[in-house]
Amino acid sequence: MNSILRIGRIELRVMDLELSAEYYRNVIGLEEMARDNERVYLKAWDEYDHHSIILKKADAPGMDHMAFKVKGPYELEVLERKVEQFGCKTWRISHGSRIAEGEAIRFEIPTGHEVELYSDIEFVGTGTGFTNPDPWPDNLRGIAPHRLDHALLTGNDIETVTRFFTEVLGFRQTEKIITVDGEQMLGSFLAITNTAHDLAFVKGPDNKFHHAGFHVDNWYEVLKAADILSKNKINIEVTPTRHGITRGQTVYFFDPSGNRNEAFASGYITYADFPTITWTEDQIGTGIFYHRRELVESFSKALT
Ligand SMILES: [Fe+2]
Incomplete structure (x- = not known):
């Protein structure tokens, strides 16, 4: 497998x-x-x-x-x-x-x-260990996500990069964004695990970074992440909301160099027999930001 x-x-x-x-x-x-x-x-x-x-x-x-x-x-x-x-x-x-x-x-x-x-990296373990562990360690600071969850990158040829990750590396496409006429792929959400995405691409300039997503537990933790960001005067791009794509809950913000970060919660799990969910370009606002149903201008422009 x-x-x-x-x-x-x-x-x-x-x-x-x-x-x-x-x-x-x-x-x-x-x-x-x-x-x-x-x-x-x-x-x-x-x-x-x-x-x-x-x-x-x-x-x-x-x-x-x-x-x-x-x-x-x-x-x-x-x-x-x-x-x-x-x-x-x-x-x-x-x-x-x-x-x-x-x-x-x-x-x-x-x-x-x-x-x-x-395949080789030093194993260090976690503060809670893996024998009779507590649910979380003491002395957590900041947003304290569980893990790095996914990345979103931009590129010109979404079809070919999707083919590379599915045919060569064994990823599955969980969702895609296509033009209304179905001729072109504008976004591709790819999973190697059973999360909604481990990696995604949207159409844009080649070799650009859109964001890194960090996994937090739930909607309250997304809200709390926004509190922590505001307390620290961090530039919040999109306040807590829900994605149509992945169904995840999200807040977007920037690191001191302008690299975009996300605290991401929930989202469905996928299995190998699930079909690819399709979004059409005319519904892209709803797909990305389910509540406001339109894109924030900086969201497609601020890339690093
Ligand atoms: Fe994300």
Whole structure:
């Protein structure tokens, strides 16, 4: 079955490493795990591996790469061949290139983003452990999401990138946005697990980052996330509402470099036999923001 287990990490480019680290620690509520001169490594409290967010010092914001965790080295090699057969050049990131990580394979997907697959990363566990655990650890700060949940990226050729993730990497398309005449795909929501999406693409410029979504428990936690953002004078783009697509509950905001973040709750689960849900372009406002039924202007324009 699927060789890919889940989303593993996102490396974000940030302009002020210290300010960004403080934001991801205190406002998002991630735990700082390690750092060197150019990078800070963080994880959410409910994640077992060493890190899921890497902040990398850079001149401009955006996503350096995102990575998916694969079952083991054998599966990694099989996928490496499949990626190359599709026509994407791959290269190896050697063990120890970044803290706590083993070898990874890296490649450019049809939208120009760089993606890695890996199986080896240091296991550190959580504060609650996995024997008779409490439901949550003490001393949580900020929004304190359970985990990194998904990413939304933009690109020009949504059909081809969808074909890459479904045919090569084994993702399923849970939802799509199409033009009213059905000729063109404008959005694609893809899952490798049974969540509504682990990764999504919307039509736009190639190699741009739209947002990283962090999972919180429920609607109240989305509201509380907005309280925490306001308390910290963070720029909130979209106050708490519901998505038509995924049915998730959401609040959108920006990190100090302008990379968009989301606190995301609920959303349905999917099974392999479910059909792909279709949204037509004329209903895109309702699909994205179910209550206001229209897009916020910055939502399609602010990309990093
Ligand atoms: Fe999202």
